[in-house]
Amino acid sequence: xxxxxxxxxxxxxxxGFSFTVNLRLSLVITISCLLFFLIAxxxxxxxxxxxxxxxxxxxxxxxxxxxxxxxxxxxENINSHYTNFxxxxxxxxKAEVSxxxxxxxxxxxxxxxxxxxQNKDESQQISGKILLSIKKNLDEPKSLKPGDILLLPFTPxxxxxxxxxxxxxYRNYLEGLKIxxxxxxxxxxxxxxxxxxGLHSYSRSLRTKLIDSAxxxxxxxxxxxxxxxxxxxxxxxxxxxxxKDYAAAGAVHILAISGLHIGILLIMLNWLLKPLKRFKAxxxxxxxxCIVLLWSFAMLTGLQPSVVRAVTMFSFLAVGLNLKRKTGAxxxxxxxxxxxxxxxxxxxxxxxxxxxxxxxxxxxxxQPKLYGLISIDHKFLDYFWxxxxxxxxxxxxxxxxxxxxxxxxxxxxxxxxxxxxxxxGVLLFSGILVLILAYIGWLPDxxxxxxxxLLSIMNWVVTEIASIKPFVFSxxxxxxxxxxxxxxxxAGIMMLWQELNYRNLIAFAIxxxxxxxxxxxxxxxxPSAEIVVMHRYKESMITFKENKNLIVATSxxxxxxxxxxxxxxxxxxxxxxxxxxxxxxxxxxxxxxxDSINLPELKIHPEILLLRNSPRVxxxxxxxxxxxxxxxxxxxxxxxxxxxxxxxxxxxKIPFHATAEKGAYIMK
Numbered sequence: 001x002x003x004x005x006x007x008x009x010x011x012x013x014x015x016g017f018s019f020t021v022n023l024r025l026s027l028v029i030t031i032s033c034l035l036f037f038l039i040a041x042x043x044x045x046x047x048x049x050x051x052x053x054x055x056x057x058x059x060x061x062x063x064x065x066x067x068x069x070x071x072x073x074x075x076e077n078i079n080s081h082y083t084n085f086x087x088x089x090x091x092x093x094k095a096e097v098s099x100x101x102x103x104x105x106x107x108x109x110x111x112x113x114x115x116x117x118q119n120k121d122e123s124q125q126i127s128g129k130i131l132l133s134i135k136k137n138l139d140e141p142k143s144l145k146p147g148d149i150l151l152l153p154f155t156p157x158x159x160x161x162x163x164x165x166x167x168x169x170y171r172n173y174l175e176g177l178k179i180x181x182x183x184x185x186x187x188x189x190x191x192x193x194x195x196x197x198g199l200h201s202y203s204r205s206l207r208t209k210l211i212d213s214a215x216x217x218x219x220x221x222x223x224x225x226x227x228x229x230x231x232x233x234x235x236x237x238x239x240x241x242x243x244k245d246y247a248a249a250g251a252v253h254i255l256a257i258s259g260l261h262i263g264i265l266l267i268m269l270n271w272l273l274k275p276l277k278r279f280k281a282x283x284x285x286x287x288x289x290c291i292v293l294l295w296s297f298a299m300l301t302g303l304q305p306s307v308v309r310a311v312t313m314f315s316f317l318a319v320g321l322n323l324k325r326k327t328g329a330x331x332x333x334x335x336x337x338x339x340x341x342x343x344x345x346x347x348x349x350x351x352x353x354x355x356x357x358x359x360x361x362x363x364x365x366x367q368p369k370l371y372g373l374i375s376i377d378h379k380f381l382d383y384f385w386x387x388x389x390x391x392x393x394x395x396x397x398x399x400x401x402x403x404x405x406x407x408x409x410x411x412x413x414x415x416x417x418x419x420x421x422x423x424x425g426v427l428l429f430s431g432i433l434v435l436i437l438a439y440i441g442w443l444p445d446x447x448x449x450x451x452x453x454l455l456s457i458m459n460w461v462v463t464e465i466a467s468i469k470p471f472v473f474s475x476x477x478x479x480x481x482x483x484x485x486x487x488x489x490x491a492g493i494m495m496l497w498q499e500l501n502y503r504n505l506i507a508f509a510i511x512x513x514x515x516x517x518x519x520x521x522x523x524x525x526x527p528s529a530e531i532v533v534m535h536r537y538k539e540s541m542i543t544f545k546e547n548k549n550l551i552v553a554t555s556x557x558x559x560x561x562x563x564x565x566x567x568x569x570x571x572x573x574x575x576x577x578x579x580x581x582x583x584x585x586x587x588x589x590x591x592x593x594x595d596s597i598n599l600p601e602l603k604i605h606p607e608i609l610l611l612r613n614s615p616r617v618x619x620x621x622x623x624x625x626x627x628x629x630x631x632x633x634x635x636x637x638x639x640x641x642x643x644x645x646x647x648x649x650x651x652x653k654i655p656f657h658a659t660a661e662k663g664a665y666i667m668k
Contacts, residue, residue, distance in 0.1 A: 002334035008059045009338055012066025013345045023077045026068045033061040070345045075180055080127045082114045082156070083180055092118040093154040093183075095130065096196055097144050099204075099304075102236040107133040110144055111179065117154060131159065131174060131182040134190060142187035145208050146302065147201030151191040156181035163535035163635075164664045166564040176349035200303055207232050207302035213438040217448045223455035226255065230455075231431040233257040233301050242459070247406070248466035250395075250413025251420060257301055259356040262294060262310040264425045266318060269293055287322050291315050300432070306352050312336055313356065329364050333357070351405055355398050362397025363390055369497060384418060391417040400486040404478045407567060411471035419461045427454060475567045479522050485515040526570055531585050531667040533610060534561060535635045535659035540579060540594075540612045548572040553579045555612075555636070582606070586667050591626065593617065611645065612636045619648055632665050633658045 040057040044050050075081040082093075094116040101109040110132045117126050132152075134142050144150070159171040159182050174180070195201065211228055219227060225237040235243075235255060246252045253260055269290045276282040276289075298304075298311045313336045320332025337357055340347055347353045371389040376382040391414055403409055410416070434451050437443040466472070478486075492508030527545070534541040541554040543562070550571045552559055559576070566574065583590040588607025593615050609628035614637045631649050633642045633656070642658050649656035657665050 002331045002338060005058075005062055006334040006338045006341075008062035009066040009341055010348065011059075012063030012068075013070055013341060013348055015063070016067040016070025016345065017349070020074075021071070023068075023071050026064075026071045030061075030064040030068045033057070033064040037061040066341070066345065069342060073178070073345060075128065075178075078127065080125060082117065082126045082128045082130070082154075085117060085124065085126060087154070087156060088119065090120065091154040093130075093150075093152050094118065094193070095132075095150050095152070096201075097132075097146050097148045097150065098129070098200070099146060100144070100236065102238075103136070107135055107184075108142065108144075109133050111177075112150065112183075115149075129177065129179045130156065131179050132190075133182060133184045135184075135186050137187050142190055144190075144192070146204030147196045147198075149193040149196055151193050152183065152185060153189055154183075155185075156183060158182075161663060163659065164561050164565065165532065165666065166568040167561070168564075176346060178346055203299045204302040207234070207300065210300065210435050210439055213441075214435060217438060217443060218445070219448065219452050220456065222459055223452050226455050226459060227431060227434075227451075229255040230257075230261075230427065231301075231435060233304050233307060242463075245463050245466040247408065248410055248472045249416045249462045250410030251416045251462050253355075254420065254424070256352065257304070257307050257310065258352060259310045259313060259360050260424075261428060262297075262307075262314045263360070265294060265297060265428060266290060266314050268425045268429060283322065287318060290318055294318075297432070300435070306350075309340055309347065309353060310356060312340060313360065317360070330361075333360060333364065351401075354401060358397045358401060359394040363393045365494065366393035366396055384422075387421050388414060388418060391421065396490070400478065400483045400490075403476050404480065404483040407474065407476050407478075409473045409476060411473060412465050412468060416462065416465050419465075420458060423454075423458075427458070430454075475563070477567050477570070479518070479525075482515070482518040482522060485511070485518040489515050527668050529586075529668070530569070531583075532565075533632055533634060533659060533665040535664050536561060537635050540634050540636045542579065542583070542610075544583075545569055545571070550574050552576045553583075555579060579612075587630065591628075593622065608632065610634065614638045614641050619645055623648070623652060623654065628654060630654070631656045633660075635660050 036057050037060075040054045044054040071077055075083045078084070093114060095112040095114050097110050098113050099111040101111065103109055112130050112132045114126045114128045114130060117124050134144075159174055159179075161171050162169045174182075211232060211234055214224065214227065221237075222239070222242055225235075225239070225242065228234040229238055233256060238255065243252070243255065246255055270286070273286040273289055276286040279285070294311045294314060298307045301307045313333065316332040316336035316339070317329060318332075320328040320330075322328075323332075340353075367389050370393055371386060374385060376385050395413055399409070430451055434443060434447060437447070489508070489511035492504070492511035495504040495507050498504070528547055530543075530545040532543045532545075534543060536554075536556070539554070539556045541552065541556075541559070541561075543565070544551040544553070548570055550562075550566065550569070550573070552562065552574065554576060555578075562574075565571075579592060581592055583592075585608065589604065590608040590610060591606035592610045592612060594611075594613040605627045607629045609622070609626050609631050611631065611633045631645070631654055633645060639660070642660065646656045646658065659665060
């Protein structure tokens with residue numbers, strides 16, 4: 001029952017993110033569906049044989065609840081959200097640090113929760129998350145911790161959209177976390193007012209103290225970084241190379257506390273508390289202790305949203321498994337899914353949430369059948385086959401979605417997991433023990449050395465497996481429709497595996513046809529020819545696509561920005577050339593004006609004028625001579641000149657496209 005209700009709710013939530021309607025209309029629809037549901041329920045209770053009407057009305061009610069839940073949490077429908085307030089000069093924001101993010105080369109970064117906005121005359125209570133970036137300054141360092149209450153100037157900015165086609169959108173990622181603006185400040189502009197002593201702040205402060213305690217001992221740098229990620233979910237100290245090695249080896253899930261960690265902890269706790277089950281109420285006492293200890297672990301990790309979700313999921317799952325019914329685990333998993341999405345529909349936009357539920361659902365559905373295919377009498381070998389079947393089942397479930405998001409498949413994931421999974425429970429329990437002993441100052445050097453060696457061996461195994469490049473399949477393209485089609489086909493295969501009959505065969509055939517149609521649609525959506533003026537900082541680049549060939553006219557030898565474009569546009573041949581003065585495009589003649597070319601008295605009038613390298617020209621005279629219909633300024637120009645050109649073009653009513661502001665200019 002809960003599986004069906006969860007799917008109904010999910011359908012409504014996805015519709016809510018796809019279509020925007022007035023909140024009042026959404027509420028009216030939900031209330032109307034509730035009235036129809038009550039009528040249908042009364043009607044069905046008087047029927048001897050239930051009909052389809054009650055099921056349809058139930059679907060409409062639950063879907064409308066999901067639809068409305070999305071709209072209730074949109075910023076425009078939250079009166080106190082900071083985006084609904086006018087941005088005036090001199091406003092002071094009072095906010096609380098909720099999370100410390102991994103710093104980049106230039107900035108320390110935090111997620112802050114808005115509390116109030118102070119003007120000259122009044123103070124207003126506001127809400128909402130903001131990304132705070134503080135410029136690194138060795139002369140004036142600024143280190144914040146979760147729970148700090150800040151005063152800072154309120155100058156919110158939109159996070160920049162991706163500059164070139166198919167690049168990762170950090171803006172969309174943040175919006176999935178309900179972060180709609182950013183603040184970019186210097187250390188002197190940020191004042192720490194006080195510290196919030198609430199539960200979340202205490203938990204995050206405890207995590208910080210645990211990390212600081214571990215740093216006082218003789219752990220190697222990489223081992224300490226993995227230790228923090230593995231036990232506390234703190235990845236800020238991980239270097240890029242080590243992270244990429246874990247991703248290439250198919251073990252990146254180990255570095256983010258997820259359902260895997262909580263599931264292993266639950267299994268270990270069940271084993272440790274098994275003697276309690278001999279008593280009369282021991283089964284339920286053991287269950288309660290497991291849940292309490294799981295939530296205690298969540299406290300140690302700072303009550304991070306991903307950990308809270310995972311612990312919630314496995315708390316429901318523990319109850320379901322304890323019932324020992326055939327569908328108990330599935331219904332408990334679905335109930336936790338329903339419960340979490342009802343609390344916050346934005347969870348469905350987060351990759352970790354999607355992958356966690358898919359992995360656990362796949363293990364419950366596929367692993368028993370997979371494990372039953374091979375019978376092994378040897379206990380030790382059977383243990384490794386059981387682990388392998390769990391890993392394969394999870395990978396089957398998350399594979400299409402992983403490729404869609406990360407465009408990569410680690411071919412040796414099974415080998416990695418066979419080395420790591422058997423010992424992950426030991427690493428987790430010993431890691432928690434090491435942290436607690438370090439915190440109270442009782443950690444012996446022998447234990448430090450042993451645990452450091454375990455982490456070192458794990459890092460070595462991962463690095464060695466990641467170095468086998470032929471088994472790391474990268475730059476794989478999969479559209480959202482192909483991803484959905486793969487899951488429909490997987491559902492058809494599982495139905496056939498369950499029972500070979502005509503209905504299941506039809507379901508499999510439909511999945512296969514939809515998958516083929518998705519590949520055909522993806523092929524036709526790829527334009528045969530396309531010209532793109534790319535955005536590059538202090539450089540110029542124009543690409544010319546012709547079928548599967550790409551000519552790159554550029555002022556530099558590098559073309560790192562093209563990796564995503566080459567993958568998505570199915571490019572097979574790449575040729576680089578120098579920039580010319582003129583090009584013929586679908587929108588007419590393109591003329592490039594740069595600092596190395598003196599403006600000629602044009603006998604022709606180009607439809608498109610591209611400005612590069614901040615040309616020293618009389619812009620008014622250039623426009624009079626050229627008479628363009630479109631002006632483009634790429635990333636090689638100075639920002640102050642772009643601003644002047646934009647104002648001049650606006651006065652002359654000529655469309656102006658700055659790639660630094662609007663991204664690449666595309667001509668199909």
